[in-house]
Amino acid sequence: MLKGLGALGDMAGMMKKAQEMQTKMVELQEELNTITVTGESGAGLVKATATAKGELTGLEIDPSIFVPSEKEVAEDLILAAIKDAQERAKERSAEEMQKLTGEMGLPADMKLPF
Known part of the structure; x- marks a missing residue:
């Protein structure tokens, strides 16, 4: 589509990827509100x-x-129990972020949001 435009074509592709990532980040943030984890203590x-x-x-x-x-x-x-639930929430959130970065072709250790 923009092959003959050199760096400008690359920029357009990067902008499209950035918009896709932003949309997926918004969706993920909404999904994190619906995912639940349970922490426990005292067996x-x-x-x-x-x-x-x-x-x-x-x-x-x-x-x-x-x-x-x-x-x-x-x-x-x-x-x-509360601290355990919060830690599990943090871990689950990180897992979901890693899935997103993997789908987008970004390095697995990239921290999002920036």
Whole structure:
């Protein structure tokens, strides 16, 4: 299409690729809001659910951890489950970004968004 234009043709191709990437990034950001991950602690006594963007959406706590004398243990388990969910969200987000960069022919270790 723009073969005879040399560098200008290359620029047009790069602009098209950039627009495609921007569209896919927007789609991915929306998808990350719908992907959920679950972190847990205490062998599943506390489970935290979050979106792949890291937003906490749910917390499930086994009532057996609510022993008044072990308040700190319950708090630690809750925090650990939330941190686990956030870490899993971060990992899942990175996986999805790597898929996108691979589809676009970009290096796997390229950090997006810029």
